[in-house]
Amino acid sequence: PLYMANGVPRPSMIVGTTDPSYGAGAAGVRVKDELVSVNGKPVAKFYDLRSELDRNGEKPLDLGLLRNGKPLTLRAVPKLSPTPQPVVGADGASTGETKRLPLLGIMFIARLVPVTLPAAVGESFNVALAAGANVTKIFTQPKTAKDNVGGVITMARATDQMVGEGFQEVMGLAALLSISIGIFNLLPIPPLDGGQMLLTIIEMVRGGRRPSLRLQGALVTIGGVLLITMFLGVFILDISRVVQERKAKSETVSGAPAKSIPVVPAKPEKSP
Numbered sequence: 629p630l631y632m633a634n635g636v637p638r639p640s641m642i643v644g645t646t647d648p649s650y651g652a653g654a655a656g657v658r659v660k661d662e663l664v665s666v667n668g669k670p671v672a673k674f675y676d677l678r679s680e681l682d683r684n685g686e687k688p689l690d691l692g693l694l695r696n697g698k699p700l701t702l703r704a705v706p707k708l709s710p711t712p713q714p715v716v717g718a719d720g721a722s723t724g725e726t727k728r729l730p731l732l733g734i735m736f737i738a739r740l741v742p743v744t745l746p747a748a749v750g751e752s753f754n755v756a757l758a759a760g761a762n763v764t765k766i767f768t769q770p771k772t773a774k775d776n777v778g779g780v781i782t783m784a785r786a787t788d789q790m791v792g793e794g795f796q797e798v799m800g801l802a803a804l805l806s807i808s809i810g811i812f813n814l815l816p817i818p819p820l821d822g823g824q825m826l827l828t829i830i831e832m833v834r835g836g837r838r839p840s841l842r843l844q845g846a847l848v849t850i851g852g853v854l855l856i857t858m859f860l861g862v863f864i865l866d867i868s869r870v871v872q873e874r875k876a877k878s879e880t881v882s883g884a885p886a887k888s889i890p891v892v893p894a895k896p897e898k899s900p
Contacts, residue, residue, distance in 0.1 A: 639674060640739045650733020651704035657691065657734060661700075665692030674736065675718050681706055681730045706730035711872060755800075759807040779859070781866035818844070818851035 641663040646653035663671055666680040667689050680689070686706055693700045712726035766777060778786070783805060790797040816826040827847075831838040839847075 638739050638741045640736055641671060641673070641677075642737050642739070643734050644737035645735045647733030650731055651706050652691065652702075652732040652734045655691070655702040655704035657693065657702060657704070657732075658695065660695075662694040663691060663736075664694055664699075666690070668692070675716070677732075678716060681732070685730055704732060706732055755804060756807050759804055760811050763808060763811045777862055777865060779862040779866045781863075781870065817854060818848040820851070820855075823847070823851055 643652075643657060643659055643661045643663065645659065646657050648654060663677065665671060666677060667684065669676075669680060671677045671680065684706065686708060688703050688705045691702045691704055693702065707730065708728045709731050711728070713729045713731075715725040715727060715729070786801060787798070790801045813820050814822040814825070816822045818824070818827070827839060827844065838844075
């Protein structure tokens with residue numbers, strides 16, 4: 629119903645925010661400017677910009693913009709990120725690699741595109757599938773966990789950010805978190821529901837003979853220790869993100885370029 633009433637968010641090249649300590653803000657790029665080209669090459673999506681920035685490095689580049697419908701060209705000088713950043717592929721997902729990237733310091737907004745009821749239902753399924761893929765990716769590609777995993781602190785900061793962007797963004801985040809937690813609960817680790825399902829499957833395979841209470845208790849203990857270890861690891865990761873962000877801000881005050889570390893991984897419309 630939310631997608632049907634308000635539309636589905638789609639990435640755009642319209643500037644939402646700029647960081648004055650980076651090239652785009654210093655060059656005069658403003659909120660609501662639309663980026664249409666870089667060094668004369670058309671850019672229709674974030675990956676086009678990312679690719680051009682990677683090729684260009686820290687050399688000056690010409691940004692072709694539309695401001696109030698009128699063409700405008702500004703010259704900006706990218707800066708390298710103070711810390712390694714996740715490398716994003718053509719599909720908008722992290723590749724698992726991290727390195728210092730040339731940045732412009734801008735964030736793009738998403739457009740709300742009206743859709744039919746079947747398309748809205750399909751979009752809801754896509755969100756659920758994407759959440760499941762992200763959870764699976766943590767185990768199949770552990771290197772991406774550092775950029776894609778967050779705990780209570782990350783969720784609180786993400787919620788605060790979404791509140792400033794609108795009701796639909798808050799509801800979308802709530803749905804994504806709910807789906808992610810539900811999928812996590814299905815992992816075959818006692819005492820999660822997935823662990824109980826695993827014990828039931830074992831009972832079926834053994835012809836109705838359930839594992840002994842002693843074995844079940846041992847599995848629950850091991851699973852509980854594993855979960856506590858995971859939660860502590862995620863909490864430490866949250867704290868390290870906050871520390872790195874504060875360190876980056878202090879470097880900005882002292883004159884060194886810095887960039888806030890994003891709290892919501894996977895947001896493709898964010899400019900590097």
